[in-house]
Amino acid sequence: MSLDLRTVEEPDVPDWLRAVATGFHHAGPMAPEEVALRRLALDLERSRGVYDAGRCVATCRSMPRELTVPGGATLPASAITNVTVTSTHRRRGLAGRMMAAELAAARERGEPAAILIAAEYPIYGRFGFGPATWVTGWEVDLPRAALDRRYAGPDDGGRVDLATLDEVRRSGPALYDRVRTRTPGAVNRLPRWWDMATGEVVLPSNGPWKEPFQALHRDADGRIDGLAQWDVGDDEWPGKLPANRATVRQLIAATPAAERDLWRLLLSLDWVTRLGSGHRAPDDLLPLLLGDPRAARTETYADHMWARLLDTPAALAARTYAGAPTALVLDVQDPSGPAGGRFLLETDASGAACCAPTSAAPDLTLSAADLACLYLGDESPVRLAALGRLTEHRAEAARTADTLFRTPRRPWCPDEF
Structure with a gap:
């Protein structure tokens, strides 16, 4: 029986989502609540599946995004995601068919570029994509960081305050838009992104929601120009000595002063001996904020967002x-x-x-x-x-x-x- 490539229709959604989950090795049925939540993020006209005897065996979808380019302009881009081929149907050209269909549709929509996050390096070069941004992640050994001083607040008239989830929901989007327009490679965030970052939307498959710590940086005039969210792991006190690990969920700053102050706050958390930076720019300030940059051990250095020009x-x-x-x-x-x-x-x-x-x-x-x-x-x-x-x-x-x-x-x- 032929393998039918087509856009997804409403009755297809549960089976299409099952195929996505299978492609990423997430077994088991998807709860109706999760299907409903994930459906809200789907544009069916931009979602495709390959069907074998009525069963979805390959998936691909895209989203409209604004890509910041050098100089601060934004370029309409097709952000491609959820590309999977079920293991029983590999080596049949299904990824190529889906990608060709999506790139042709993006061109017709007037999107001059397509972007994606590549799960594996070798896949997308044959479709004309190349790695356009890279990402680095560090773990900082704080006792060896040789900080010049413990955090005692900004010294330029600004301030840092712990924030509530509501404050982040209200202030985060506008701050991020300030940051992304000066960051080549950044893409716009939809309201759903902030809903998930602040617990307003929780996908059951991600496990119980754990509220992060969060802080807002304000300049001397009271304007919010920085945001950090982080988690601290379970208390670890081997030999009655603190050894906790903190992990940064996001840190965005519209000014260098805000960026430095937020890092200094995170590098000075009580009882924390290891700080995971999360994914950062490959030339992030973090290591050089330390007295001993070797205390920032590189955990990740890899290609991140790939781009493909269409016009x-x-x-x-x-x-x-x-x-x-x-x-x-x-x-x-x-x-x-x-x-x-x-x-x-x-x-x-x-x-x-x-x-x-x-x-x-x-x-x-x-x-x-x-x-x-x-x-x-x-x-x-x-x-x-x-x-x-x-x-x-x-x-x-x-x-x-x-x-x-x-x-x-x-x-x-x-x-x-």
Whole structure:
């Protein structure tokens, strides 16, 4: 019997959710309450399944998101998630069929890019995606951190106060929007994200809700410019010595002062000897806030958000660039998708750009996946050239591109989706 790829309809939802759970190795029936809660997050027109004899055996869906690009503009993007193929139906091209359908639909919707969080590195490069942001997680050995001082509050007229869940629900979204518009790689958060972060919505499969600790930072004028949420594990007192571990759920700050003050608060919690940072930007301030940065042991350093350009001129014109006014011709190879072609990228003294197809001789040739690696400013064209993944047709063209594309701080996507 043929394997039928189609969008999900209302009666399909429980079976589609079962297939998602199976794909991520979550066995057992899904409670009706959970089905109802998860249904609220689904846009059925953007949700697809592959069906074998009426049973869903592969899943994929997307969500509209705004992706912040260098310069602070936001780019409409298709955020792809819940990509699964049941183990009994692997190696039949189902992921490729679903991805092709979603990318074609995103292009028709006018979304110049697609993004996703890759569970495994080797999967998505063949679909034109490349790792556009990376993530780091540390565990800080606090007794060895050699802090210059214990936390005693901000010294610039600001203040930090513990906050309630209601305060976080009220203040968090506006603060996050301030932060994401200056963070290349960040995506917008829907109200549901905050409902789940503050216990307003609890999925039964995630276990009992445990309220975190949370604090808000205010500047000298009383404006909220930082937020931290964290958990502290069960009391551990081996040999009557405290050895608790705290774990950061989120820390967002609109100013460097707020970021430093919130980290100093977390590094000074009583009875806590280990602090897990959670997923942070790969060039986060945290290790260098310590007297001994070696006390921050890297637990995670990995690719995080992958990107795929669908409209190369629109995507390249949306961001800003560094350096002097420049003209660069890119020959983008994309045999299976819409991003390919030869494009003239021209930038002015302000960093603004225009991009259009051209027949001029190329300066650089690269794949669509490698262009996605460069897009948010994280990867180096010079390094890609050294790897043989980018071809120079003009001397120093890779260095010119490096100056154009790179950003002062590395891009970061604070969220998973």
